[in-house]
Amino acid sequence: MATPMKSMETPTELYDDERTALTKEAFKRAFLDNLLYVQGKFPALASQNDYYQALAYAVRDRLLQRWISTAAAYTKQGSRTVAYFSAEFLMGPHLGNNLINLGIYEQVREAISELGLDFDTLLRQEDEPGLGNGGLGRLAACFIDSMATLEIPSLGYGIRYEFGIFHQEIVDGWQTERTDKWLRFGNPWEILRPEWAVEVKLGGHTEQYRDEQERLRIRWVPGKVVVGVPYDTPILGFRNNTANTLRLWKAEAPESFDFSTFNRGDYGGAVRQKVWSETLSKVLYPNDEQIQGKTLRLEQQYFFVSASLQDMMRIMRVQKLPLERFHEKFAVQLNDTHPAIAVAELMRLLVDDHVMPWEQAWDITCKTFAYTNHTLLPEALECWPLELFKSVLPRHLDLIYEINVRFLDEVRIRFYGDEARLARLSLIDEHGERYVRMAHLACVGSHTINGVAELHSELLKQDVLRDFYELWPHKFGNKTNGVTPRRWMALSNPRLSDLISEAIGDSWLKNLDELQKLEPFAQDAAFRQRWREIKLANKVDFAAFVKERNGINIDPASLFDVQVKRIHEYKRQHLNILHVIALYHRLRSDPNADFQPRTFIFGGKAAPAYHMAKLIIKLINSVADVVDRDPAVKDRLKVVFLQNFNVSNGQRVYPAAELSEQISTAGKEASGTGNMKFSMNGALTIGTMDGANIEIRQEVGAENFFLFGLTAEQVAQTKGRGYRPLEHMTAELQEVISLINSGFFSRGDVQMFRALTDGLLWHDPYLVFADFESYSECQLQVSQAYRDVDHWTRMSILNSARSGKFSSDRTIREYCADIWRAPSVPVRLLSQEDVKV
Ligand code: GL4
Structure with missing residues (x-):
């Protein structure tokens, strides 16, 4: 493999002490130190993975200065921060990317080969964090790269799945799935922040009570509580001093071990709570554009959204900002409807926990969120059966009803006598089994709604979200996707x-x-x-x-x-x-x-x-x-x-x-x-x-x-005319289908591909x-x-x-200008003087 961007190496003023200097000698020294003091190995015993880990830690040391400097700059400036909420971040390997962004790829490569090791082999050791299914998760990764490059204060919030997208193996031509154990050897790129753990409630029921001022209020009595523990990964900008944060939540039990149960002799029961809690962040659902409607999935979504909003409120407390200014401090982007429950959760936090009047809380909520739709496929539109929803989030269902009542009142006045329209717009689907429509919740609670390419944004307006477009045309826009050229x-x-x-x-x-x-x-x-x-x-x-x-x-x-x-x-x-x-x-x-x-x-x-x-x-x-x-x-x-x-x-x-x-x-x-x-x-x-x-x-x-x-x-x-695939049959296509059906590609098995060929011949959707x-x-x-x-x-x-148009930098500039209104904050590197204890 050739070296990425030889001509572009521009190492800048990084920490210049012996530990983290950028000279080749200092780097080699750091690498060997890590091998000994972090991995606990010496060269004769070290595996390629040990070397990779030592290398990763040496690089990490060199980017932490940027991370600290960025945190300091943001705290000082206190300016608007983008919170990108996404159930998926498909990051890919960090090492090579960090070297490129730091501008030290070539130096490090030389240092490693001078130590007699093969740099490319070490790069290949990294188990990539595959915390996404495909385009949607990868887009989130490109976006946080561009936000850091454009020096925009931002946080990516998501889930630290223990098992990411499955590993695909082809056995006898068929796909088989193996668990993706990406954390097996540890993850040198993350830093655990147990001091910022938060509690997240689930299940149970709600009840009325009177507060000290004798006001009638509602309280949520949860059936269970889990703890969200943040793991932070620095996200470097390209050749600048910015290192933003990707904050992923791991679910843990409040008490990892229940002693009272244990003492009663119920050993299994004593660990059950721990096991259940951890399943919340255990595995990524491997469906792209297809929802499965499982309780655990809704719990995952709520878990990371609640933890993130609570974390943002903590940040406001630290910065001594009143909650009334939540929307000034944060712009939240909802990456599809997976985090749409955030609309109801922010309302709950403001109204129930912080006793804010409904109207004010709703105003803040709508000024905080913006929603990106990523698909027109009906099977990907999230709808939760009411009963299931209620069993996981009883309080949120009440809140959604209240949001809905107020929303439909508005619609009633705008569209006098149009009952059908009310039913179409409602947050609750009442045809047959009742469902909560997450896209509707996202639309109602957001100030801006966008699609991800021109055609898609047009079709949203004409089709899937047409009624919302007719109601609020000003909310709609397009942001064509992009990818990071780094x-x-x-x-x-x-x-x-x-x-x-x-x-x-x-x-x-x-x-x-x-x-x-x-x-x-x-x-x-x-x-x-x-x-x-x-x-x-x-x-x-x-x-x-x-x-x-x-x-x-x-x-x-x-x-x-x-x-x-x-x-x-x-x-x-x-x-x-x-x-x-x-x-x-x-x-x-x-x-x-x-x-x-x-x-x-x-x-x-x-x-x-x-x-x-x-x-x-x-x-x-x-x-x-x-x-x-x-x-x-x-x-x-x-x-x-x-x-x-x-x-x-x-x-x-x-x-x-x-x-x-x-x-x-x-x-x-x-x-x-x-x-x-x-x-x-x-x-x-x-x-x-x-x-x-x-x-x-x-x-x-x-x-x-x-x-x-x-x-x-x-x-x-x-399709409108009634599509009949057979009318498009040509002689060649006929040959192709016959060849498949003859068993030519299936060792004479004439049935193997029938579902496929029959589907095409008779339906071909x-x-x-x-x-x-x-x-x-x-x-x-x-x-x-x-x-x-x-x-x-x-x-x-x-x-x-x-x-050029397809750089995610262009996309992010547009989000910033039209949706987030978040100014960039350049970062000055702190010197050793600044960080003396
Ligand atoms: C997707 C779209 O299918 C894909 O076209 C788009 O590029 C991507 C990012 O916007 O989002 N939607 C879902 S769901 N999965 C995708 O990859």
Whole structure:
């Protein structure tokens, strides 16, 4: 592996004492000290993981000064702080990223190799914190990176799951899940803050009582109490002095061991409370865009939201701010509806615990929250059965009723006599079994509501949140997603990043619009040559990785065509694999066909209970297997399923990709963010008019984008007319389906893929058949374009050069300007003098 951003090393005034100086010598000394004093090992006994830990602690020591300085600056300034509430933070490995942001990557790498160790091996030791499912959790991670880079006071609040997203293994072509034990060897990046633990109540009932002034009040008598303990991870800005905080809550029992029970001889009962309490933060629910409606999930959501709001109130006490100014001190962003219970919880804290009048509390609440919607899929809209909700949060249900009564009164006046509208807007769904609608709670309690790409924000207004839009049009807006170029370019694609910096200087990493300066280089033959060499080198690296993981050889000269993302029918991995089968069929029918060799790379996890998604994985692997064994297509067609697609594997695959598959049914993918990572790294996109694809195409130019398929409007019309997939059957598609049904890919088992093929033939809810021909034709254009090497390279450079919009820095600037109104606070590094005890 090359070194990320050699040209950009700018070590600045870090602590200059012997312990944390940035000289190579001081670093080596610190590293060896940590090996002895933290890991308790000496080199002869140390494992690679011991070395990694020692290295991580040496780096951590060097960023704590920034953390302390940041805390000091924020406390002094007392300015508005963004609290980003998210049930998921898909951070990926910290070590490499921290080295990049500190500007000491190269030095550290040299220090480590001078000690005779392999730096890349140590980097690979880190078990990535996979505390998210996919795009939504990764977006949260990009956002906190950008907030730190833009020097915005912010806190990420979430859950410290003991087990993150499961580890995917492919066994006989099927997905199997293994527990993700990421904390097994400890986590050097977090600092436990037991002194800030808070209690969170659950269950029980409510009762009336009279307070000292004889006022009738309501009190919540909980059935159980858990303790939330914060674990803090510093989040560095890029080459500045800012280190913000990601604060994740672990659930513990108030008393870890119940002695009275123990003394009665009930040993099991004595630990039961502890066990139950800890299950709250035990495991991440592995569903993306699909809710399961489990009690434990609601408890998790409430647990982290309540702990976070209480923590924010503690901060206000420390800063001697009255609670009446809560909304001035904090702007809370709700990352989807997972933390939407915060609306009711803030009301409870203000009204019940702090005896604030309802109207004032409600005013503060609405000025505090803003809500981001991330999906239009109906199965992802959170609704909790009333009885379940009541059993977990009896007091909140009362509060929600009260919020609802007042809200509907407002609606009644605005829309005189429109009973149907009242029912549609209500926080409670009363059709059949009754439910609490979390999206409605979020809308009512927020001052701003946004979608994550232009099309998605439009569809929200027209469709899912239409009634709210008609009520409060001023609340609605769009914030197109973005990704951090630090992780997704500097760290993962050092070769390309160095070339770019050589050409246009290195400030593009802070201001991605500067990539525009690359445009003229698209006309420079020598530059194009280097651009190609870099892509090839990245492909060679990736091929070696595939060889090691899958044991198969892929040809770096073939076109690398990649689809990596969660497996979901709406994302249409099956459209892709059906096309691969069509190509296979063409090659078998006409062995001498003129054919651009391609390697199709797939990766992604399926929710464990999502059978169709798992069947799609099996089909991909079965096709991979047949193609690999068939000498007739050797050297021309390859299919690879990359196991356990996660952040680390993403860092390997985006730089090597040439074609990015963004082929969701139009109107279904809210934004997508992988699409942006590919384009930045010079891959061309084959895609539908969906999510952020539309904006990518607009930026890079229609001539540098392979567009196919129905538009969202056409999809709606097609469905409205009564879609019949068979009407879109072509001869080739017929061959493909027959081949699958004949058992060709399943060792003669004609039943194996029936659920999939029958589903397509008779229902095809995501219009795979309707788009198949358009997709096939577009793929032919891709193959032709790829042959014109110079032209392809020009398009690739332009994709990168025009991807500036898709930096999460741009997104965060927009959130700051339009929603949070949080000013930046530059941090001055404290000197040793400042921190003397
Ligand atoms: C998602 C969307 O599916 C995805 O398009 C979007 O990019 C992402 C971040 O906004 O959010 N919504 C859910 S739920 N999971 C996602 O990945």
